[in-house]
Amino acid sequence: MRPPAVRMVDVAALAGVSAGTASKALNNTGQLSQETRDRVRQAAERLGFTPDSRGRALSSGRTYTVALLTTDSTGRFSIPIMRGVEDVLSAGELATVLCDTRDDPLRELTYLRSMVARGVDGFVVTGRRTEPRRPIDVPIPVVYALAASSNPSDASVIVDDAGGAAAAITHLLGLGRQRIAHITGPPNHRSATARAEAVVSTAGDTLCLEPLYGEWSERWGRQATDVVLRQRPDAISCGSDQIARGVCDRLRELGHSVPEDIAVTGYDNWSVMALASRPPLTTVDPCLEDLGRRAATLLLKAIAGKRHRGVLELPARLITRESTLGPAW
Incomplete structure (x- = not known):
């Protein structure tokens, strides 16, 4: 018994x-x-x-459950954010439910109704883009992570993309690089334009051509390398690790040594790309788990009646590796 x-x-x-x-x-x-x-x-x-x-x-009167609503089907951005959210919520014995809307407004509405009916204590809303998004209409606390709410009075936590990109350029300038090129993603993506604008502002006269916009892909990195090499750069700053890995591959194919001939930086600190690149990438870490932790902390305070209003911008962090410092660093 x-x-x-x-x-x-x-x-x-x-x-x-x-x-x-x-x-x-x-x-x-x-x-x-x-x-x-x-x-x-x-x-x-x-x-x-x-x-x-x-x-x-x-x-x-609570269920001690929080819903994480995302449009990021691959989990590339939502999973690190969720880990950060769970770090905070698990300490208070709260559970996290992941709801993937797949960019479908009807699916999002269904999830919202279902989670509210189940009595979740609040929502963390995130995705794979950094553009401000329309707020969700629910009668419980909400915090937006990575992409801010278009309502400035909502609680949002975002990454300082411009500061991260500027840190990469400052690093290159500190190494004595004098001809810098920048390759990034689509011009209609806020993350691409924010990073490119920061590169232009920080690099100044050392920028050897206007930023090249394209895709978030290794293929685009390889293609754009052929274009920027005409300007004889000694450094190439990239808007993502995928692009940077393609750049490194193409430079190696053409007989250029990284970083001896040309230094390369990425953005995202995505280990699948940054560590597998040859050589491993110096890159900017947006610290997504920190973002999730801060979002969860704000949500807990909102649940307790202490709502935060406005956008909170968190710093990114430069991670230096062989693609700028070489094997002896």
Whole structure:
């Protein structure tokens, strides 16, 4: 026979408090001393007490569940953000539900209705683009991550794309590079234009031609390399790691050494590309897990009634590797 389940009253008796006080201590509510909370938690751990999530939800009016709504079907951006979100939410014993809308407005509406009906405590909304998106219409707290809400009063957390791109150019200038080219993605993508504008501003007279816009692909990186080589650059800054890997491949095919002849930088710190490139890429890390952690923190505060308003911009981080520093660094 299974031993009887440990009850809240058992924890309370061992801790020397009332059942109501024990419940408050374990749910982190009420005005209790830290000593009382610690004593109750130690008693619960000693007895192997497992809280009844259904009772917890009924007593608090919450489900302790958050929905992460995304348009990023591949998970390239949403998965790192979700890891950051879960780092914060799991500490508060909240669960995260991933909802992939696949850029389908009807599917998004279905998910919104379903999650609200299930009583989720809030939403983190993200995707694969950085363009501001229309806000979702739900009666619970929402935080937007990576792509800001088009409503400036909503809580949004984004990456400082311009600052990241400028850091890569500053790095190249610090290495003494004097003729810099920039290859990036589609001109209708905010991330491409923001990074390119920062490159132009930071590189100044060392920019040897206007930024080249194209695709987020290795193929485009190879094609664009043939164009920029006519200007004899000693450095090529790229708007993504995919482009940078294509650049490195083409330079190697043409007999140019990276970084001895031409230094190359990427953007995203996508390990599949950055570490597999020959040589490994110096790149800008948008710190997506940090983005997710900050979004989740803002959401928890909003759930507690302390709503953040406006856009919070987080810094990106330059990661230096052999594509600019060489094998001896």
